[in-house]
């Protein structure tokens with residue numbers, strides 16, 4: 001029997017605006033799609049928060065014993081500057097400015113994205129498909145939508161006919177917008193516009209001669225519209241209707257609204273049962289933006305190299321900080337907030353480190369079974385990590401009382417406490433029991449190099465007692481020295 005069979009999870013479904021009981025389409029299996037990054041610049045901290053929220057959700061489902069197929073794409077074509085319908089492709093623009101091949105831009109920032117996510121201890125998704133790897137699938141969907149009469153071709157471009165779709169479907173149901181209001185609030189088309197209505201969006205765009213990212217299609221050389229890739233990839237890997245679609249709330253409209261319209265126009269089915277959206281991350285109370293200087297990169301937090309910060313913070317600590325807010329709430333990051341969070345993180349890890357030496361007794365003052373159940377209750381309530389963390393600190397309080405001899409715990413309870421803490425802290429929240437930041441590792445490296453040098457000098461002076469002592473004591477700390485013909489190296 002799997003854990004999930006005893007748990008009832010509720011999720012906030014953006015489609016209905018309500019918290020609903022989560023029931024997967026196939027018992028024991030979950031299909032989840034999350035819109036990934038457009039790889040034309042270093043990954044934003046705000047995006048990291050979104051992906052981290054879904055990493056936590058992925059981890060919790062796995063912890064409960066679900067088989068999860070988690071698809072998170074890489075957008076490497078079709079996403080235009082300012083999310084506009086006209087304009088340059090974000091990747092092509094970067095390639096032009098830096099005199100690179102578009103795929104060099106894609107490669108560089110995909111590697112950066114993976115590096116940062118690895119530091120944050122993300123689990124890799126089950127599939128990480130790219131837009132350019134699914135051009136054929138996208139063309140097939142366009143043909144299908146054209147055949148069903150919900151799209152039209154003009155001058156080598158194909159547009160989705162929103163007004164036609166809205167006659168027998170509901171456009172705007174995810175974002176709560178009405179087409180009539182949208183029409184009233186948009187300016188008229190210019191004469192040279194290929195679209196029939198301003199609300200229509202591109203499924204396929206004709207490539208102008210200078211456009212370097214282009215593919216052949218039945219409508220001529222061009223490239224797919226940004227919204228289409230997610231429909232193509234989610235349908236291909238998760239089916240026409242799947243369980244969960246996630247992303248940042250800024251994607252609700254038009255991106256996710258268009259995904260729904262494309263899927264419904266093409267196969268008549270609502271593509272997603274539960275839409276989950278994460279909220280914003282602000283910096284010092286303001287929206288992050290490179291243009292105003294109010295921005296910080298993940299790597300700058302790990303190294304402390306940003307004037308906003310007084311010190312470096314480890315990726316795991318930053319992860320803990322982010323998990324202290326519910327994914328649907330705005331989270332503000334600041335030096336003070338990180339410092340406060342770090343105290344909590346260290347306290348939690350200290351308690352974990354003291355578990356092994358915790359004395360056991362014949363009775364318990366701490367009701368571990370009840371506490372454990374409250375941890376699940378927190379997570380089952382729309383993945384409420386702040387409440388879960390509060391529960392973890394309840395356990396820390398008891399651990400400290402037991403350590404001081406003011407409370408007792410039985411051997412069985414201690415084992416259960418340990419297992420549960422490990423499961424929630426490491427498996428579900430994805431934290432790591434190390435507080436070292438990049439800056440700290442650099443310092444440690446310097447100290448080890450210094451000891452290697454002192455050991456070398458001791459050996460040259462035939463003081464083998466000292467050289468052995470340095471090697472053995474480093475080894476006891478988990479630092480192995482290896483003597484080679486080019487000198488001594490070490491591994492942690």
Ligand SMILES: [Zn+2]
Pocket residue numbers: 034035036230255
């Ligand atoms: Zn998407």
